Amino acid sequence: MLEIKDLHAGFEGTEILKGISLSINKGETHAIMGPNGSGKSTLAKILSGHPSYEVFSGEVIYEGKNLLDLSAEDRSLAGVFMGFQYPVEIPGVNNAEFLRMAYNARLVNEGKDELDPLDFDDILQEKMDLLGMENKYKERNCNDGFSGGEKKKNEILQMAILKPALSVLDETDSGLDIDALRVVANGVNKLNNENNALILITHYQRLLDYIKPDFVHVLSHGKIIKSGGKELAHELEAQGYDWLTTTN
Amino acid sequence: MSSTIAESSNGAESAVLDLHKKFIETNQPSPDFLALNRKALGQFAKLKFPHRKHEMYTFVNTKGLASAPFSLKKESSIQREFVEQHVYAGCERSHLTLVDGVLRPELSDATALGTAVMVGSLAEAIKDKSVKSLLQESIESENDVFASINSAFMTQGIMIRVGRDNQIEAPLQILNVSTGGESGPVMTVPRVYVHLEPLSELKLIVKYVGEGDNYFVNSVQDMVVEENATLTHIQVQADSIDAWHFSKNRVRLKRDSRYLGYQATNGARLVRHHNEGWLSEPGAELVLNGVSVLVDDEQSHQFIRVHHEVENCTSHQCFKNIINHRARASFDGTVVVNKGAQLTSSDQLINNLMLSDEGHADCKPNLMIFADDVKCAHGATVGQLDEGQLFYLRTRGLSEDVAKEILTQSFARSIIQEIPFAPVVEELNQTLLKKLEAN
Ligand SMILES: Nc1ncnc2c1ncn2[C@@H]1O[C@H](COP(=O)(O)OP(=O)(O)OP(=O)(O)O)[C@@H](O)[C@H]1O
Ligand SMILES: [Mg+2]
Numbered sequence: 001m002l003e004i005k006d007l008h009a010g011f012e013g014t015e016i017l018k019g020i021s022l023s024i025n026k027g028e029t030h031a032i033m034g035p036n037g038s039g040k041s042t043l044a045k046i047l048s049g050h051p052s053y054e055v056f057s058g059e060v061i062y063e064g065k066n067l068l069d070l071s072a073e074d075r076s077l078a079g080v081f082m083g084f085q086y087p088v089e090i091p092g093v094n095n096a097e098f099l100r101m102a103y104n105a106r107l108v109n110e111g112k113d114e115l116d117p118l119d120f121d122d123i124l125q126e127k128m129d130l131l132g133m134e135n136k137y138k139e140r141n142c143n144d145g146f147s148g149g150e151k152k153k154n155e156i157l158q159m160a161i162l163k164p165a166l167s168v169l170d171e172t173d174s175g176l177d178i179d180a181l182r183v184v185a186n187g188v189n190k191l192n193n194e195n196n197a198l199i200l201i202t203h204y205q206r207l208l209d210y211i212k213p214d215f216v217h218v219l220s221h222g223k224i225i226k227s228g229g230k231e232l233a234h235e236l237e238a239q240g241y242d243w244l245t246t247t248n
Numbered sequence: 249m250s251s252t253i254a255e256s257s258n259g260a261e262s263a264v265l266d267l268h269k270k271f272i273e274t275n276q277p278s279p280d281f282l283a284l285n286r287k288a289l290g291q292f293a294k295l296k297f298p299h300r301k302h303e304m305y306t307f308v309n310t311k312g313l314a315s316a317p318f319s320l321k322k323e324s325s326i327q328r329e330f331v332e333q334h335v336y337a338g339c340e341r342s343h344l345t346l347v348d349g350v351l352r353p354e355l356s357d358a359t360a361l362g363t364a365v366m367v368g369s370l371a372e373a374i375k376d377k378s379v380k381s382l383l384q385e386s387i388e389s390e391n392d393v394f395a396s397i398n399s400a401f402m403t404q405g406i407m408i409r410v411g412r413d414n415q416i417e418a419p420l421q422i423l424n425v426s427t428g429g430e431s432g433p434v435m436t437v438p439r440v441y442v443h444l445e446p447l448s449e450l451k452l453i454v455k456y457v458g459e460g461d462n463y464f465v466n467s468v469q470d471m472v473v474e475e476n477a478t479l480t481h482i483q484v485q486a487d488s489i490d491a492w493h494f495s496k497n498r499v500r501l502k503r504d505s506r507y508l509g510y511q512a513t514n515g516a517r518l519v520r521h522h523n524e525g526w527l528s529e530p531g532a533e534l535v536l537n538g539v540s541v542l543v544d545d546e547q548s549h550q551f552i553r554v555h556h557e558v559e560n561c562t563s564h565q566c567f568k569n570i571i572n573h574r575a576r577a578s579f580d581g582t583v584v585v586n587k588g589a590q591l592t593s594s595d596q597l598i599n600n601l602m603l604s605d606e607g608h609a610d611c612k613p614n615l616m617i618f619a620d621d622v623k624c625a626h627g628a629t630v631g632q633l634d635e636g637q638l639f640y641l642r643t644r645g646l647s648e649d650v651a652k653e654i655l656t657q658s659f660a661r662s663i664i665q666e667i668p669f670a671p672v673v674e675e676l677n678q679t680l681l682k683k684l685e686a687n
Contacts (some may be wrong), residue, residue, distance in 0.1 A: 047464035048643050052635070088636045092658025101654070102644035109645070160643065 007058035018222035034219035048082035081164030090142040148175035173207040185210030256469035288399030295393040307578030339421035349436035363416035370405030405439035415449040428460025438467040444477035458488030511538040515546030527561035539663035542575035552581035571607035578610040596626035
């Protein structure tokens with residue numbers, strides 16, 4: 001589904017990702033861990049098409065297409081979803097209306113008719129129930145004044161509505177309290193199936209207890225320095241990153 | 249069409265003086281009114297048209313306006329359907345239509361207002377000494393040359409007076425229609441005097457539209473809000489695109505009174521709002537919000553002076569401009585807090601959203617504080633759309649154009665939604681926000 005080949009990329013001429021290769025198949029969940037500043041969010045932004053980030057060399061193939069050729073919106077329409085580490089606030093744009101526009105953009109792209117607010121509300125309500133979300137998420141403006149945890153929940157709500165084929169969740173667990181984490185993780189698990197794939201960026205084993213990864217990768221200084229199964233996350237939790245970086 | 253003038257060799261000022269002579273001959277104002285007209289003309293001659301560095305016109309080039317060979321409109325005809333189109337829902341029986349500045353009873357209907365509101369001509373109203381002296385005083389102390397022209401050429405004017413302790417349910421609309429000049433530019437001088445007696449309330453909506461081009465609507469509103477009264481004043485500028493639109497509001501606020509002002513500007517060749525408010529007794533509150541959406545070569549300028557004369561008064565200002573293409577906007581606003589005006593609370597916020605490189609926004613927010621125990625804040629921004637927000641929307645599958653449209657519309661909507669009259673909100677969602685649609 002996704003093939004990253006020797007990706008070198010960064011920001012304003014500075015190389016942050018220094019040769020990343022990663023292969024992800026349908027139905028798989030990959031966790032990416034690594035110290036602060038190692039390049040995890042940079043990778044997520046490159047995958048989602050942030051215009052401020054540059055690719056110096058390498059390839060990203062998604063479903064047989066060159067992902068890097070697509071605009072951010074086309075990547076979304078092609079089924080790539082990015083759950084931001086720091087979702088931005090959009091004051092003045094009602095959240096339910098925003099979600100409906102995003103949903104409709106997808107329908108139009110598939111050649112279908114747009115949904116009116118009433119019909120969309122049924123879909124929205126179902127997803128909100130799934131994630132245990134209160135009505136205020138409909139009434140308020142998008143992320144405007146939301147707490148850190150509320151913003152993360154709102155990201156997962158968007159994921160539930162857009163039903164992406166490939167989701168990249170950047171530290172969705174940070175900021176969630178233990179109950180919210182369980183609900184969100186359950187929601188993500190319900191959305192998961194053999195046809196989609198998930199990249200989870202996280203610092204905490206805790207999330208991986210709920211969403212079981214098939215692979216764990218450790219990113220350090222812009223490189224994947226170790227890959228393994230879910231037991232790798234336990235080792236990291238117990239020993240920190242030092243044992244990996246010092247031997248590297 | 250009489251009294252056409254050309255720019256005389258003595259400059260634009262003498263052209264106005266000439267025009268005034270013809271105006272007096274044709275209109276033959278009553279002696280009392282004539283005295284006011286003359287006084288204003290004297291003030292005009294003192295003030296003169298602004299030169300380039302005039303402090304009240306720092307950002308506004310009035311050269312083309314001052315030198316345009318204006319004439320005065322004599323007869324205008326207008327279709328009833330045109331008026332009906334522009335009367336807001338809820339104002340069907342509470343609207344006054346001014347065509348080229350003159351009240352047209354046959355196109356007006358004030359029956360819903362009942363007897364609590366007195367509507368008449370200013371020419372009549374000045375028989376009341378207090379009305380006359382207030383007019384006189386504002387003419388003598390006039391600081392704006394264009395407003396002095398309004399006073400020099402005003403004929404009937406409108407007086408609206410709400411009696412003590414009357415809270416008027418029906419919103420009152422004043423519809424200003426300009427029919428324009430066929431053979432050259434015309435000037436019209438709508439003049440309204442609003443007086444709210446203690447404990448009364450009125451919602452006044454003033455809309456400006458054009459049914460022709462090539463006109464200068466030069467309007468002045470005097471407003472007095474007495475003890476514990478509330479005046480809501482909504483202005484919608486929707487003139488023809490090649491019009492000049494100047495509007496001056498003077499608000500005097502007494503003890504515990506409120507003035508809630510909202511100004512929506514669709515833009516035109518040159519729009520200038522001049523707002524001046526005096527919080528002259530404790531407990532008075534003034535709110536002034538504005539939104540403009542300007543495209544092509546449209547211009548809109550705000551000039552504001554708020555005077556906190558005594559303690560315990562509040563003023564809020566919030567203005568948002570969206571500027572595209574080669575459009576220009578400016579804001580020149582000063583809040584003066586007099587010595588002794590302790591516990592004043594005042595804020596002023598101006599946000600300009602620039603959608604093009606050629607657009608232009610000038611900002612001069614200013615505080616002059618002579619008291620020590622006050623809470624004042626002001627801020628001004630000029631910026632583009634937020635890259636982070638744009639990207640966020642795009643990652644949800646919305647095209648760049650649609651994302652921009654959503655963000656610009658939400659910028660304007662934050663002011664539009666505050667307007668306490670639903671038909672205007674709906675209208676602006678159609679007109680102002682339409683100007684921001686991705687095509
Ligand atoms: N927009 C930016 N401007 C400047 N530097 C940046 C930018 N984005 C990333 N960087 C730099 O690139 C490096 C990698 O940052 P990145 O955000 O990818 O780290 P991370 O692994 O996600 O860290 P964390 O665990 O703290 O979220 C850091 O040194 C960071 O300062
Ligand atoms: Mg990060």
